[in-house]
Amino acid sequence: MDWFKLSLQLNKFPINRAQKTLQEIQKIPAENYENYLSEKRKEIVEYHLNNNRFYKNFFGKSSFSNWNEVPVMAKTNLQQKLQNRLSKGFSKSTVYIGKTSGSSGTPFIFAKDKFAHALSWAGFQDRYQWHNIDLNKSLQARFYGIPLDFYGNAQERIKDRISLRRRFPIFDLSEQKMEKFLKRFHHSNFSYINGYTSAVLLFAKFLKNRNLILKEVCPSLKLCIVTSERLFKEDKKLMETVFGVPVVNEYGASEVGLIAFENKENEWVVNSEDLFVEILDKNNNPVPNGTEGRIVITSLYNQAHPMIRYDIGDTGILSEKSTLKKPILEKLIGRTNDIATLSDGKVVPGLTFYYVTKSIIGDTGSIKEFVINQNAADAFKIEYVSKTDFSENQKQKILQAIETYVGKNLKVAFERKEKLTRSKSGKLKQFTSDL
Known part of the structure; x- marks a missing residue:
């Protein structure tokens, strides 16, 4: 049939x-x-x-x-x-x-x-x-x-x-x-x-x-x-x-x-x-x-x-x-709307953050998923699913990479979660901006 x-x-x-x-x-x-x-x-x-x-x-x-x-x-x-x-x-x-x-x-x-x-x-x-x-x-x-x-x-x-x-x-x-x-x-x-x-x-x-x-x-x-x-x-x-x-x-x-x-x-x-x-x-x-x-x-x-x-x-x-x-x-x-606009007017593709953090987080082998949200012109939040919290060393590596590839004087918060929020269809939007 x-x-x-x-x-x-x-x-x-x-x-x-x-x-x-x-x-x-x-x-x-x-x-x-x-x-x-x-x-x-x-x-x-x-x-x-x-x-x-x-x-x-x-x-x-x-x-x-x-x-x-x-x-x-x-x-x-x-x-x-x-x-x-x-x-x-x-x-x-x-x-x-x-x-x-x-x-x-x-x-x-x-x-x-x-x-x-x-x-x-x-x-x-x-x-x-x-x-x-x-x-x-x-x-x-x-x-x-x-x-x-x-x-x-x-x-x-x-x-x-x-x-x-x-x-x-x-x-x-x-x-x-x-x-x-x-x-x-x-x-x-x-x-x-x-x-x-x-x-x-x-x-x-x-x-x-x-x-x-x-x-x-x-x-x-x-x-x-x-x-x-x-x-x-x-x-x-x-x-x-x-x-x-x-x-x-x-x-x-x-x-x-x-x-x-x-x-x-x-x-x-x-x-x-x-x-x-x-x-x-x-x-x-x-x-x-x-x-x-x-x-x-x-x-x-x-x-x-x-x-x-x-x-x-x-x-x-x-x-x-x-x-x-x-x-x-x-x-x-x-x-086209996946971009971050910084306080100095610089426009950065949201994908840049994803590459920066993924290259570092991927090394640990313990991070299942993560997403990045911009909540202010100089502030970002990384939510991730993992059995353990990021170590201070891991956080510093991410912050250094963001400073190198994105910009200086940016505030980055980290939050470990049991699971990440998906859209009604089940998609996971990996970068979002509230601006």
């Missing part, structure tokens, strides 16, 4: 047509790909100008002439009633409706027409097959959150059952819960793990402390896919060691689908089939490959709701090896 295909068909998503369309797109020669992208961009803009009052008002003109004149959409532009943003001929009952995770602090409800949603799933299936994972047959160990209300929880459980997913809820990641997770791997033929990076990493550290290789516990395991949170090289190395299988990076967003997926050559290949991904500077101009900028995405097939030059809130770099048909994401740097 093709469970993946059946679940989509039961919800009237035309997966067969979507898969055929995807194959046709992939057959387009590289030398003709610029024409394909230009035509689809023009087509989707003109469709929404003619059929979507919200987009026509947002666009500010009645006709399309030049792509660089197409306005960039911010999440705040979409924070209004969904009914006002649907295209002519679509209603809430005829589209797929979802809600963004809100990890950027700017959540909103969105819609996709059923063909566009099916095309997104066809893309996921195509990429998973790069690593011999078949969504119709491969059993997934899913390290995600889950709705806690009765209806939402039951609905998600049914979807999991049909989609060959077995949920590992990550709101409780105590050692006792990890023991239960491990038993499930003993008794199930999981093909792959899929989940938030921080939760999967914590499970990997649990296995390391017990000197276990997960593939020896669960011989059917082939792959681990991590998503939604940053994966560092040293963490990937640890996971691959204790899992005994490759670990690959997935980058996606519910409102646009799959954005990039790592192939067997460790290239983070950007989805150029049903998305057009740009890297723009602060003035909305495209930057050369190899240069950092804002990630801006166009859904080429979503007719129900415009997602055109949509600023997703992340920053990244496309590799200089990129082509229009095969763009390669060299680096995903983080969210």
